[in-house]
Amino acid sequence: MMEYISIVFQPISLFTILLGTVAGVAIGGMPGLTATMAVGLLVPFTYTMDPTMGLMLLGGIYCGAMYGGSIPAILLNTPGTPAAVATAIEGFPMSQKGKAGLALKVSVVASFVGGSFSVLVLLLFAPLLAQQALKFGPAETFLLALMGLAGIISIADENSSLIKALIAGLLGMIIAVVGTDDMSGSLRYTMGYIELIDGIDFMPALIGLFSMIQMLELAGMRKKHEIDMSALHKKQKSEPMPKGITKHIALGSGTGTVIGVLPGEGATIAAFISYNISKRISRTKELFGKGNPEGIAAAESGNNGCVGGSLVPTLTLGIPGNSVAAALMGAFIIHGMIPGPDLFNEYADRTYPFIISLFIANLVFLGVGLTVAPYLAKIALIPPAILVPVVSAFAVLGSYALNNSVFDIYLMIAFAIFGLLLKKLNFSLEALILGLILGPIAEGGFTQGMIIGKGSPWIFFESPIAKIMWVIILLLLIPPLYSYFKHTSLLKTPDAET
Amino acid sequence: MKTGFTKLAILTTLFVSSLVFAGDYPSEPITVIVPSKAGGSTDRTARMLTEIAEKHNKGYEFVIKNIPGSGGQKGFEAINRAKPDGYTIGLVFTPQLVAHIASKRAKYNLDSFRILGNVAQDPAIVVVPKDSKIKNLGDLAKTAKENTLTVAVNGIGSDDFLAAKAFESKAGVTFNLLPTKGSTEQKAGILGGHVDAAFMNLSQMIAQHKAGDAHIIALLAKERSDKLPDMPTSKEQGYEVYMTATRGLVAPAKVDAATLDKLEAMFAKVMADDEFKAKATKGNIQLLPMTGKEYGEYLKGLQADTQAVYDKAPW
Amino acid sequence: MTKKYIDLAVLLFFVVMAVLLYNSTASYTGIAKTTSAYYVKFLAVFIGGLSVIQLAINLFRDKNNYRLHLSQHYPRFLGLLIMLIIFALVFEHLGFFVSAAVFIPVVALILGYKNYLTIIITTVSVLAFVYLIFIKLLSVNLPGFNF
Secondary structure (H helix, E strand, O other): OOOHHHOOOOOOHHHHHHHHHHHHHHHHOOOOOHHHHHHHHHHHHOOOOOOOHHHHHHHHHHHHHHHHHHHHHHHHOOOHHOOOHHHHHHHHHHOOOOOHHHHHHHHHHHHHHHHHHHHHHHHHHHHHHHHHHHOOOOOHHHHHHHHHOHHHHHHHHHHHHHHHHHHHHHHHHHHHHHHOOOOOOOOOOOOOOHHHHHOOOOHHHHHHHHHHHHHHHHHHHOOOOOOOOOOOOOOOOOOOOOOOOHHHHHHHHHHHHHHHHHOOOHHHHHHHHHHHHHHOOOHHHHHHHOOOOOHHHHHHHHHHHHHHHHHHHHHOOOOOOHHHHHHHHHHHHHOOOOOHHHHHOOOOOHHHHHHHHHHOOOOOHHHHHHHHHHHHHHHHHHHHHHHHHHHHHHHHHHHHHOOOOHHHHHHHHHHHHHHHHHHHHOOOOOHHHHHHHHHHHHHHHHHHHOOOHOOOHHHHHHHHHOOOOOOOOHHHHHHHOOOOHHOOOOEEEEEOOO | OOOHHHHHHHHHHHHHHOOOOOOOOOOOOEEEEEOOOOEEEEEEEHHHHHHHHHHHHOOEEEEEOOOOOHHHHHHHHHHHHHHOOOEEEEEEEHHHHHHHHHOOOOOOOOHEEEEEEEEEEEEEEEEEOOOOOOOOOOHHHHHHHHOEEEEEEOOOOOHHHHHHHHHHHHHOOOOOEOOOOHHHHHHHHHOOOOOEEEEEEEEHHHHHHHHOOOEEEEEEOOOOOOOOOOEOOOOOOOOHHHHEEEEEEEEOOOHHHHHHHHHHHHHHHHOOOOHHHHHHHHHOEEEEEEHHHHHHHHHHHHHHHHHOOOHHOOO | EHHHHHHHHHHHHHHHHHHHHHHHHOOOOOHHHHHHHHHHHHHHHHHHOHHHHHHHHHHHHOOOOOOOOOOOOHHHHHHHHHHHHHHHHHHHHHHHHHHHHHHHHHHHHHOOOOHHHHHHHHHHHHHHHHHHHHHHOOOOOOOOOOO
């Protein structure tokens, strides 16, 4: 093991990791640029590099980008990645109260702990965990999506009426139905647009619903600033981490790592499930939705926990845990390193340094986050008249660059306009995006489960894992629903004021 | 949406392209449209090929443009729509190229392209979980007659799907077909034992087969592969089911023939280059050089076969 | 239009969409009939049902009669929106760099910003940043004029 560590501590390696991680933070922080895209585009580039260096660069980007998504989420309510939507729910209200510095600090520390924990698990237990993950079939994937969707209820009882949040979530799932029906190969609701054959990508939706709406609202604001600036002008005292936050970081790290190992776009699910559980166990439930650092801690440690987790099945079995891991797998294959036991024997001198480099990457973004956060917090001081055109330009560019498609720009604008209308009517856009992202996972799990079960829905209750998951789903659903009906009679409109 | 700008662009193109002669070709970078994601195997093939081509041929410069999505259809159509000035070509893949024609979704047909030749292939395989009792295609057919077997394929209209359908008709069985979102889900299904068998491509499962996590029971080809020389082919096992995913170069049909002859000859040389061969082997890419004419014949045959499957059970 | 009526209209739209969606599953073929069709029907029934409940609640309980405002300052709001649409329209023809070089300063002016030096510096640095990250680092093909 020492020799592997020494490879990582060569100056050139350290520089590569630093470069990758800082680039990753920037990429994750920009609306429209995603880790998947960056890793995918850089894979061919690493092909001419030393394999170990190339992998370290990409690993740094992955770690950095997962954290980077939280920065604009907190400061501008424009999550750079869907996994940071839950972070925005708590982070942006904190920024508005002038507590952006603290929010950023909680986010980077939680990201660091979650990320490092998951990499440690990857290093020590990868083969064992991968075998367990294989038991997870389509039926269990369906239940995992349901667990994520249960998060809608936790969004609901603070921001909008429960019914409207559910409608928004379902609307997201319905929008996700557009495109090719995987079961029959026929096209559903595409209205002849070739761009819709693959369905509606969630990135233009994310950019439209959050970044663009935020910009449209800023542009149309009567008062120049609604943000409490006093705390930002003062020299930032380093505020201590809030008490009792360790519990939520630990919770998120564990949840994130476990969910990361499972198939599917884990980071978003992990962030929402951690956020949801954290809200249930919090002593300060009533602060959720109004800027509770505990929510940021759970969500961020959750999504960064997925980094190490997603690499477990990728490296041991060649089954990538999410789209970034899939792109990263391409980088292994291009150098002739086919995932499987070979990676840990024949190519151990590349694989282990790669895994160890992920620890360094986590340290790098911790350092970057802690030193830069106080300055970043000042982004809120940029006059909207300058901020709006710049972010809007990135929103357009990001929507286009994802699939090299102008159609996606129109889609983004459409999401912004209709999303704004829905938001004004108190429909929850967070629920909408959650439905849009988890809808295809739920549908895939459900339809494949039905086929494997030969038409019988019993398969969704059969395996021991499925039974445990149903218990968790019910635990996530019943208490909030109970308290909801207790406190607000169904027939009383909760949205008294906008 | 497309108004004056497009017209202007077309006029300019016509003017410029009339000035370009094969002799000066190429005077600017050639765009290679790759109808799949950056980092995927088609993308890697294109990048390796153009890298070596640039290295050995002075004056040639290539830019890769990824147009992923809709099973390649977006990218195929972009090649068809490109200015026919010889500065846009594309790397297409089968059977999706012809499957979109068969299902009448494509706005192109094979005559829209000048076929420049094939580069690589990935033969289809049949794979089962490691503890499966099925050891060969005979077992598979027999077991499928006794029970309903759940068999994973990579989406409707894909090479796996066509291979599974072909096997169904040759063996006289019906599978409980499970269409997945991609080879990752197929792998998870096989490794986790959630499905009874899967039709996949060799490169996707060769590592798992060698590690003993899954068993490949047949290569759906006429000849054995040097990547896995011990694996009996479907022909040897008595089932005439052949399928392979090819990746070849095409250009818009209207491009000046002399320019394309030059390009075709250049790529043929690259294909024969030892350095390229070594890189491909290392990158887990199986080469299958074919001339433009050979590949054109192959595509026509494949289109007819695919059409027959589609007409029987449209998707 | 008051918020109440717009809300009702949107919910009514969801109900109609739910019915259409439910009926559309009749045309599903093959295995999709017993898989995807169930899923889509489930979505349709739930969104339709919930919309009807919400519709009823609104009809009887929503006494608010204030107007719905998408924005507090319509000229700026619409200015940004129109510029965005123009940006999208010319994106493929003029490319990112030319369109953004016009878009950023114009929107800044629409929003009432007067410091021309800041506008120019911002525009140039955004373009330089995009050039470095997209063209140099990631070698993305942006349409139009490339360097």
